[in-house]
Amino acid sequence: MRRSIIALLHVGYWFLYSLLWALIILLVASATRPDNNTPLQTWRFIYFIGAFGIIPAILGFYTFYTWLFPQFLQKGEILALFLVGILAAIGCGVLSAAIMLVMFPDFSFFNDGLNSGGVIVMILTIIAILNGGVGLVVKGFISWYNETKLKETLAQKNFEMELALVKSQINPHFLFNTLNNIDVLIGKDAARASTYLNKLSDIMRFMLYETKTEKIPLSKELAYIEKYVDLQRIRTATPNYVEYVVEGEVHDRLIEPMLFIPLVENAFKHSALREKENAIQIRISIADNQLVFDCTNKYKEGAQHPQDYGGLGITLIQKRLLSLYPKKHQLEISKNGDTYQVKLTLHQSWKSAAL
Template identity: 30%
Template structure:
């Protein structure tokens, strides 16, 4: 809310409160001159106390942790406002100090203590409002900083995916080129299609699940080229996927990990990839035989990356289960789409 709206809102609330108390003070009848004097003049003093504390004293001293000066300033403000009220009371003596047709006269100290107490009430209300507003502002700033930090961290994690994947793919293409394979141009074209998706089509917070599946299929085809079509992969897709969306590049690390650490050339034990969608639930499984030769010297950046992204983007909406047996690696991801 901008400042002009805040000012109008405050004016509206105070006007409404003064009119309400005037109406109640006059017993539901038309406000009398007495009501006007009591609720307008004295109301202005109390409102001035409220905003002097709220806009001047608390921001000047409390925010700077000068608590003693803050307390002294508040006490002086209440005393000053009390003397002003007493001055007004004696100026309107017959209206304020005399009640019940002149039969009861309020003396100075009675009125002084009453005015002092009312001043303290308005100090209390303005202080409470200040703390509430500051709390909401701090929460808003905290949330904004957390979101900015989250966005920055996600951007950093996503930026790690591209060079990590590119590094592995270029190694694969280098292997084909070194062998002078006729499939090298096809591998380069597949890599080009994959990089186009990663750089341009995956910039949104979510993408179509079908596009992500197509991206996985292109990656698998690229791997098959590396193995001269002697890689055995069983990719099963089940369920309605055409109207579902998913965070981009969230599944590739599991498939990449299977090729990097597993055995892809065992016809009897192919790499098994299962993607099942039921309602808004996704089940993704990758199973592969482990190879003792393929070790990731970089420390497994891919899986650490995807685990962190899942924590940030699907907090409480995913379950990742990994069985790392002696010869079999089984990864299962349950995800709310």
């Protein structure tokens, strides 16, 4: 928590406490008749009552705030906190009485023997305990807030590291198989092999450089998916193994990078029916304030289903959606027969890319 906020908490508390004590002073003063010749009608007595409430309050508050909280409460030593707190409050009461005796030596309250002095110390101790309790609450709130922010910061850093890992990695099996397929194509159709090699180069460039910003043009994300799908097609002889459709106008809209790609990669990873037509269907529909990503893939009986294989990419997608689109997205993963479906709907006002 920023120091200015902490200082504001302290100032606010002492302002409210001073108002309360001023009200008590006014009530005490008004309870005495004007013709009654007592110290209650003097400013000096008002100063005395003010010091009576303020001095033990400050001593108790900051003794508990600066010492007892970190030494005992923060460590969970409740019994020790209770015992030491009582002793510390008594010490604050005695010290407050000593300070007031120096400030107001002529008041009769201090000249009536031990009984009167004991009552005064007890009242001062109670004031110190009450304000010390408030000190513990204030310090506890500040500590809780700082720990919460620290946990959020660490979680965010961990999330960013995981995301960076996803962005930087290319599935080694995909890369190995793609290079093998291109190698085979070189002897049959060199021009086509060169085209696929360029697509692979574009994918690697995208993974290494384009995903470093918070947002990228939607067109680049879709272009990556298209090239990825094309490279997957060369791994099967089935012409309509994959169906990839984009509906709507892309224009210059922006989107967070790597939002759909992990879902696409998982669809290929868990679709073992390369000889079947339309084994994987990817459809992206773009409207003014909504984008729908719909991906289905066929699978063999006994294969993992989406609820099981939710690996690093799926987990991060869910975390990112909660962070980037709170209450503005729906992620649905379902199983219907031999088909798995992942449907992601985003509700947002599209931002245009900078020119």
